[in-house]
Amino acid sequence: ELVAPVSSQELSALLIALAAFPGHNRVRVRGALPSAPYVALTRACVEPFGASIEVAAEDGGDVYEVHGPLLAPAQPLAVEPDASAAAVALAAVAIGGGAGRVDGLTEHSAQGDRRFVEHARAFGCAAGFDAAGAWIEGAPTRGARLDLAGEPDLAPVAASLAAAVALRARERELGTSLLTGLATLRGKESDRIACLARGLARLGLSVGHGPDFLRIAPGDAAASSDARVLDPLGDHRMAFAFALCSLAAPRVYVADPGCVSKSWPSFWRDLAKCGARVETHALEA
Template structure:
């Protein structure tokens, strides 16, 4: 059995950082995961004047009580979508000019719907034809009801919810259209509760405060990351081995907890304990499944599917087109190189396993989740090579170190 403890969740960490910055006083975040995405957030908050101290894996944030006063600053967010979108909303609270920019891929990822929602507050904000860079002249806004279309990313909605306590009960958010990745919105609401604010909602369509509430400084232990665990669960599944993953809770709001249930549906056995989960790999069968609420685990699922018996259909995953890469195309291209039959549509992947696979050089598209997912293939297909393996630093700098420990434990 391989015993694995994942790093802290960057999704929980970045939400906690934003709320700690908005609270009035000192917040302490423990089990903090240092990766490119969280470092971009730390640096962005510092550029807005937030004082942050680092002690090992603990972050101490001295909150600004919802007020920032930096006359002019430029914040580079790399390809960190969460960081870019959260800071876009946060920057309207700064009495000055903020320019948000990022990598080449970031400038291809939509931001227009969030910009249009913020304009409804009479904020001076402009994007580049609906894409980054974004320029915000903050400090003046009119809290009111806004409408947001969040079908590209639930992060647009989460960004608005995070600033809701500062804007007060006159600020309401109404969702137009369908919402992908609902668990991430639930995580946002849960994190707001940890800082003392309970945001009400009507069926996740309308969000509001029943009264004005102030964010309170908090001491928080960042949850272990379900997303980083998917590659290790997937590895155990295809090898018919047992793995114990520490720090995961069955009732967590993390979206990728679903991946464990998906593997169970494919044939694995699952045992939940207090603050851990055990998975035992068994003969896998293909499934048809809607992954709209857990899109980040789709790359790992697609790789596992080529080692199952029968076809796997992964449905309702349109927003994978707007991630660090066009993940639907990336997955299809690289699985085909190995010998699988893959059909793709705008919002689905159909994967038909082959009886035999050949090694290939896997293009990662500078996408951390493509790199980590295709690492799984190396366990069963000798000779597979991963281009640009260091792109995993975006979310999990120690991935290859931990993955090699798994290989040693399983003797592969």
């Protein structure tokens, strides 16, 4: 029994472990499950390996029925692109005002982070899916109000789009964004709400934040004229976010660039391939 989980990863880990065993096992979850789409992704991912996970409401909670074991598939598997990484790439193109696509990521993906396309449209970008994959075109032009409870890994990218809008906005109301559903971000590799708030404030933006939200609005343009070093606190997703912000604001540097190796070791090279100017500087002690 899993009571009041703080992350969907707790349940996903248990489900995968139980799926390795033959026969039938059960996990009961009591309390709200954060980031539920990631558990749906876990359920989809075990199916090609011969296991199944079914869920039903029972006695005030959800019961997950796990049928194993996991077996090697008879045929090679095609793994689709990671949607959270694809969101970073698509956002980079959008902030630069260009057009780009990630083939292989479709609207039928089990990944909840495919909703980046929907969120990008909320910021005024043209974005969608076609038979080949996901595409985006044009810069973000307006602030957005997004509930990211189901896909919190998109929050850093959404915050970067919000920052790009706020830095360019002529009217405060049109340049203000509100991101909610962020309660799980405080328990990630860093306190992502605080880290984002601190970094975006250094860009001269007006940033409000609480236990589960970020509000990003235009601020004092004069405060953003000096070179700024943004510290991702060793968190790969914070480094991605600050790199995206550097495409919208001049003289922005990202400390500890090597932290991206956790999920995307070639990130800086790939960003340069997209047309960004990436330089390495030694920070003064």
